[in-house]
Amino acid sequence: MNVSRARLQFGIAAVGAISAALVIPGIASADPADSDSSRLVNSTCSFAQIDAAMHDVTPQLAARLDQAPERKAQLADFFAKSPADRQAVLDAHPQLKSRLDTVPTEGPAVEWRAKALTIAETCGNY
DSSP: OHHHHHHHHHHHHHHHHHHGGGOOOOOOOGGGGGGGHHHHHOOOOHHHHHHHHHHHHHHHHHHHHHHHHHHHHHHHHHSSOHHHHHHHHTTTHHHHHHHHHHOOOOHHHHHHHHHHHHHHHHGOOO
């Protein structure tokens, strides 16, 4: 694997961390249209909106992302894509799509998802 492909995959993993910001509250559904990955693909929030909401809701994560300009640029690029292009990125990384569609039930991921839901509810206001 070359360095740029490894960076892309690392950036895609970062998308997974932030993608929870795009989910709608509720329990995971068997309907693929209601999956977290589908919500990520079809989000109407821009990266700038997500980033602004993240700075308000979880400044520690936002600060970490600010310290990684390459990852931040990759995320901005992802959210600048059309829904079809976002879907193509997820289709190329089935393990990431699977992670996005697994709703956490315990541990720190539950707390992150709660914060992410707040980001999802407010990102359109930025």
